[in-house]
Amino acid sequence: MRVRFKNGVEVEGRETRILLDPLKTEPNVTALITHAHSDHVPKDVRRPKGRVLTSRGTANIIRRRYKGQVEVIQVGREYRIGEFLVRAYPVGHIYGSVGYLIQGKEATIFYTGDVNPRGALTAEEPEIPEVDVLIVESTYGLPKYRFPDQLRVRADLAKWAAEKVKQGKNAVIEAYVVGKSQEVIATLNWLTNLEVVVSPKVAEVARAYEGVKLEFSEVRPREPHVYVTGRANGDKVVVSGWVIDYGGGFPLSSHADFDGLLDVVVKSGARKILTVYGFSRYFAEWLKNRGKNAEFLRESWLVV
Numbered sequence: 001m002r003v004r005f006k007n008g009v010e011v012e013g014r015e016t017r018i019l020l021d022p023l024k025t026e027p028n029v030t031a032l033i034t035h036a037h038s039d040h041v042p043k044d045v046r047r048p049k050g051r052v053l054t055s056r057g058t059a060n061i062i063r064r065r066y067k068g069q070v071e072v073i074q075v076g077r078e079y080r081i082g083e084f085l086v087r088a089y090p091v092g093h094i095y096g097s098v099g100y101l102i103q104g105k106e107a108t109i110f111y112t113g114d115v116n117p118r119g120a121l122t123a124e125e126p127e128i129p130e131v132d133v134l135i136v137e138s139t140y141g142l143p144k145y146r147f148p149d150q151l152r153v154r155a156d157l158a159k160w161a162a163e164k165v166k167q168g169k170n171a172v173i174e175a176y177v178v179g180k181s182q183e184v185i186a187t188l189n190w191l192t193n194l195e196v197v198v199s200p201k202v203a204e205v206a207r208a209y210e211g212v213k214l215e216f217s218e219v220r221p222r223e224p225h226v227y228v229t230g231r232a233n234g235d236k237v238v239v240s241g242w243v244i245d246y247g248g249g250f251p252l253s254s255h256a257d258f259d260g261l262l263d264v265v266v267k268s269g270a271r272k273i274l275t276v277y278g279f280s281r282y283f284a285e286w287l288k289n290r291g292k293n294a295e296f297l298r299e300s301w302l303v304v
């Protein structure tokens, strides 16, 4: 088996090729999608050239937001794709996010997509299988990215919003439209009684969250309220892991931080670690310096 990072992550056996989160689909090649963030969804998902498979949750969002044509596979069930056996595992990043275990003749590979081993209020409990080869994201693959306790961050966010409203002001929260905004709604529903109002785009995605209770409205009242939106001007706070770099805001992240990535590496028990996205070169180097067989994925094929 061999792998590379070209049209997304590509896995190839003797006669079967699989695309993982490809940029675009290809005729007669199956594409597996890990989650509904736009950088993981093929650009031509409205009219794909080959089969596109994903979890039910991710399919719900892709159909609403991108008008995409996708087929649903059951999480935890085994599917045959050519010479490979494939199984999806929840990875805790956002609603519907899964990683894929690909079992070939020579090796088992697990591709995480974006992963959060701490999990989230709106995602299924993450599960990392034991495999020979781990392909892991490395968005926060530098040691400086260590997030504070995430429950603390949620509590601080809820407290900030409640105080704003008590002062007679609107608490405006800027968060990524897919995934983070819904996590913010869930946090506020859980920890406060505040009325949560959201922008139309945030609402559209939140309605795809089948089986997750999210209470919000789209009509902004005259009274002070919480407003969750993808982009806001003026007086607002930002909720994102990246505020670690800029200061201010609330560092609630959907990704593993550096320790979280190490946690995924250990849980997988993999003999070979391949890194992709973000600080992939650095993270592989760091692992290598500590005796792991690690490399970052690039355009040239790597045999595993």
Ligand SMILES: [Zn+2]
Pocket (backbone or CB within 6 Å): 035, 037, 093, 114
């Ligand atoms: Zn993502």
